[in-house]
Amino acid sequence: MVTMKDIAAKACVSISTVSLVINHHDKGRVKPEIAANIWKVADELGYHPNAMARSLRSGRTHTIAFISDQVATTPYAGEIIHGAQDAARQLGYMMFIIDADGERNIDRDIDRMLSWGVDGYIYAKFANRYVSVPPMLDDLQVVVVNAEEHTAIHPRIEPDEVGIGYDATKRLIDAGCRRIAYIGCDEPAIAQFGRLKGYRQALEEAGLPFDERLTSRVSYGRPALEAVCALLDGMHPDGVFAFNDARAVYVYDYAFQHGLTIGKDLSVIGVDNHEVICDTTVPPLTSVELPHYEMGFWGACKIISLIEGRDPIKDKRVTPSYTAAPTPPLDSDGPTLIHCSIIEKESIAGKPRGQRNTGAVQTSETIGRSVPTAA
Amino acid sequence: MVTMKDIAAKACVSISTVSLVINHHDKGRVKPEIAANIWKVADELGYHPNAMARSLRSGRTHTIAFISDQVATTPYAGEIIHGAQDAARQLGYMMFIIDADGERNIDRDIDRMLSWGVDGYIYAKFANRYVSVPPMLDDLQVVVVNAEEHTAIHPRIEPDEVGIGYDATKRLIDAGCRRIAYIGCDEPAIAQFGRLKGYRQALEEAGLPFDERLTSRVSYGRPALEAVCALLDGMHPDGVFAFNDARAVYVYDYAFQHGLTIGKDLSVIGVDNHEVICDTTVPPLTSVELPHYEMGFWGACKIISLIEGRDPIKDKRVTPSYTAAPTPPLDSDGPTLIHCSIIEKESIAGKPRGQRNTGAVQTSETIGRSVPTAA
DNA sequence: CTGAAAGCGCTAACAT
């Protein structure tokens, strides 16, 4: 390992001079030609500052930990990690991954993080769920991503579920649909309540009646397919808002069986913009995308803003590399809701109004909207 | 921060005594009651050893870096990360995540890792691809996961693609299929060649002719659906081996349109065991699962074995928590192939022979099989 | 059985 000592020896200066130069504190203190020579020697020797030694002195490690259960089990895991890692990288932080699988013996892992002196923690879920952040972390810097806490003591970000239901339904209404079905989820998930609420809001706003019989709550497999077919057979909706893409597929199955054409005879919109469904179905499925990358990105920015006491977004020290959507502001009080955009494919009859759909208009209203904790 | 100094003060002993006790080097050197008291004080004070200081002395950080592009873009990302993190955790290592998105400016990230003194590197892809490991890493400990290198200089693990094609096709043959179609991938991927090869091997072994017209190479969307329909219409196969689950879905679509029942009139097998497809289709799709968790797990074990010069698997210091499949041995020469199991659902007519299918029998032959680099 | 002391690589206050 090359150290400052080696550089000092080779450049015939003292270690402190090397330190001053390497840390750019040499302005007006070290002769430029000496500084230049130090850089040259450092480069020749292949010097890398020892982060360990640096951290030992400064008490700051420039590392954050990304804690989550189910790193493995959902297709979207990577997007959140990617977003968080991207922001961390740009801000000069390294990110550890910790799998809190089933809340197992996470305390042992946290012990290890405490040993490392990690500067802050991102606690993430891969589906919008209630979580309990381990109390051990309560005194530390923690940000919660894609989840709600019962206690609501940490800053957090989550998708605007009501907005999803509202935008999706409105999109169908704008396409001319008047009998819009909702294929829901049979679990009492946060998302289920929110999306249903948004669905009803959009209907009401358009003066359309809410009809319980146009809604269904299903899981997967044959029972789900049969429930969807029964609803479509009995109620003949002209549009379907599905809780997610996987459930929207049953509408396609029905259409194939009955010779209907999706996007013509029947409009469908899902949620997730799941690549493996939306880009492979015929026709491709229009879907609301959950901004996982963006949530991860926000989470890392937020935790680092707490660590450093300054706002990396306002300071323009960071740019999302994967998306054009603006990152919600960091300084809102209470939880931050993030808007979810409709990704237009071809499963909805007619054109959306304007080039950008209503979802885009919603953006300005919803991005970073702060909601009362009781919501 | 609580330090050994604090403990020493409170316990009225010297720092070195505390160090001996905390590191379990006190056997026969420190009076048991003093040792006990030190532990008590440490606990009261909430002491966590400072990993930074420890590493500074020892020159070992007990960290590994997981470098990959596309952390975000595939549904399987998380499984590999999960497996690697799981092994690392059990062996007392922390794992950094680095996104080498598009080979961008990865050198900057590697600089940072060099500063950190990371002990080893896992270089992973999320689809079996050719990679070039950045030359900067060549002198360091590197393991390649789910990829091949042109140079083949680092230890690596990848799926047994030929075995996938062979097992899947054999499964259909065992179910009584005689006209077996192959829906391939239109890209020249490693997986495409391997699976096709296995398909042909199984046919040949069973004395069935290979018929080019029973094969097709497709992408996604309408052209893919049409190609699949044309093949099925023209050749009337009784079984279909699809390159992956997403392509297998087009066979389902065809069946819905023509009133055929999958798993009765037509058998189908895919690859990926993609949750969102295999558990939601009616009937559920039988599929070959790529052991991502296991590959990640192997990768971390391997890199740590290189770092420490001993075999954590043989030493039984580590157990996969997510799977029952044995981890391939670490000591084989050349690349390691990992077997992929068939996950039985209901899309194949008849029962598989025996409770465990032929895939399971293959396991013993293929797990950890080492192949010549030229293969 | 226990403590004193050196030093890992680096930073920063202080001295020259």
Add this chain to the structure above:
DNA sequence: ATGTTAGCGCTTTCAG
């Protein structure tokens, strides 16, 4: 403008 020095928290000889 450059060098000296103390010390971050810990480990590890070496004395006692």
